[in-house]
Amino acid sequence: MYKPATIKDIALALNLSPSTVSRALRDGYEISEETKKLVVAYAQKVNYKSNPIALSLKNKRSYSIGIVIPRLANSFFSQAIAGIESIAHERGYFTIITQSHESAERERANINHLAQRSVDGLLISISSEASDFSFLKALHDDGMPMVFFDRTIDEIDTFKVTSDNRKGAYNATESLIKAGKRKIALLASASHLSITNERRSGYQKALVDYGLPFREDFIRYCNEGGNNYQEVEDAVKGLLTMADKPDAIFISADRISIGCVRALKNLSFDTKEIAIAGFANSDVVDLLQPSISYVKQKSFEMGQIAIEMLLKLIEAKYPITEFETRVLDTELHLVQ
């Protein structure tokens, strides 16, 4: 069995008490230099590492933070995680990543598990399926620090970071209009997600600003958020077989953008006929054919800001009551 050296082992070997060893190891002021040296040297020799499990139990503090996201396979999230870890590790925190696969139940199980594992705080981007946040609210009321990023919820008052989804959607839609398109459809993610609403609102505003009609029949929702390709293809096909069909599509979610590109290809539509622009953070969007204009979010930076906020919350001496919501700019990349 794998059995690392413990403080007790060291104490025994050196004929000291465990408490002395503990203090020496953590450079306690009361311990003589001599003893410290002795202990540190021996600890080094037997490759002693403090046991985080025991520490967690003792201190109710684990120096680990839990990350709750829908899917790792979504580039936006893997980029955000890189941002989170870049700071968390530097500050001595360990990260535990869990994915919900957009399932509310799995998300709940993950969050509960993390809470039990006594993570010091939670970084959450909510699943598309989730609708009941009472357990999260209870956890928050119980004092569990949490920060929401990208997909936030209104029900809980805490720090949040998102992108300027409205403006990003506005810009993308506007670019289609400026390219001469007049009948722009919207392909969106689950209708109750915060980001879906914000992006739809930006889309709508662009239409209105440019004197174009906002048509309900031009909107299609993919509730599985693009993780089911067929759902996306059906939606695209639905749009493109309309008697009065759109000449462009704005797609308001990452994975659906990819699905839409594939659908155009499979349905043999050309982007000359039907232009597309959508949110996408994959690092290969610019290489896709059919081509797509895309709105890119500052994922890495968002991760960094989120963890900074969480650490502020965790390490605060006094309870924080004033919460900020940071909104990051997006970048529009036009095709050609």
Add this chain to the structure above:
Amino acid sequence: MYKPATIKDIALALNLSPSTVSRALRDGYEISEETKKLVVAYAQKVNYKSNPIALSLKNKRSYSIGIVIPRLANSFFSQAIAGIESIAHERGYFTIITQSHESAERERANINHLAQRSVDGLLISISSEASDFSFLKALHDDGMPMVFFDRTIDEIDTFKVTSDNRKGAYNATESLIKAGKRKIALLASASHLSITNERRSGYQKALVDYGLPFREDFIRYCNEGGNNYQEVEDAVKGLLTMADKPDAIFISADRISIGCVRALKNLSFDTKEIAIAGFANSDVVDLLQPSISYVKQKSFEMGQIAIEMLLKLIEAKYPITEFETRVLDTELHLVQ
């Protein structure tokens, strides 16, 4: 502060001893039905959840397994993780994911941290930078169960799963030959990785089998494994500016395949001029332009097999001494 109910709380409230409560909760045979009901009901009421930290400390068993991979952003790995989790969760295990970003030091820190956290076992795909495996070997000798997948090492005798890299590379190279190419270059990952060698060997065999010369000057290594685009572009440019330049490139690593596609685009080469085929697991390879034939690994399945092996190791009643290495077929997807 967030403070969940403990067994002691329940015992106090019900005027029982902690051990009775503990036994009742775990349906111990010695406890009367009546008491059980009482305890379970109360536990339910106060939303009692056992504390995994305390359990880990007590049992030296955490029901969690550590995953060590180079990068989350690599589709192959996120797919493998999905496979791992699909089984781990079902069997009641929690997964902790860490990425090394191909850094040997980060990898070592991650592994040590996981070991300290008393994970029950490790699922490892080695970083490209790693070369010293003595600490891993020591950990293994100490009894830490581990299984290697995809990027394995010979130094440690345990269960392993990989793809048939040699055959995959052979098939891809062969497809280029059959398409009429005669001067096929090799763009490879770090030269000491197990997979790099296997794939190079398959590439070489195809050349030999078809009577083509194996040319050292047609081989380029990207030691950063495609995570540094410039390195890839430089390599591609190097090949394509040779006096006697190749008419095709076989790429032996996932991220480098993507980098090569981008390089061809940036350097304005067409795949009519220079055909490419490479290992790639991204779910959008087939949509890329310039187009690329690709070898896909069974990532999800590999993850599933790896975790099955690890659980076998963890849950074994008697020490296992006979280790299997599973080799999975790859799928070749031709362009057009």
Add this chain to the structure above:
DNA sequence: GTGAAAGCGCTAACAT
């Protein structure tokens, strides 16, 4: 300057 003892939440021998 160092040691003894208690306790974090839980379980398992060992009483009763």
Add this chain to the structure above:
DNA sequence: ATGTTAGCGCTTTCAC
């Protein structure tokens, strides 16, 4: 059928 005790590895009063 239930309670007592000790201990997992660590820290932290409180003694000396």
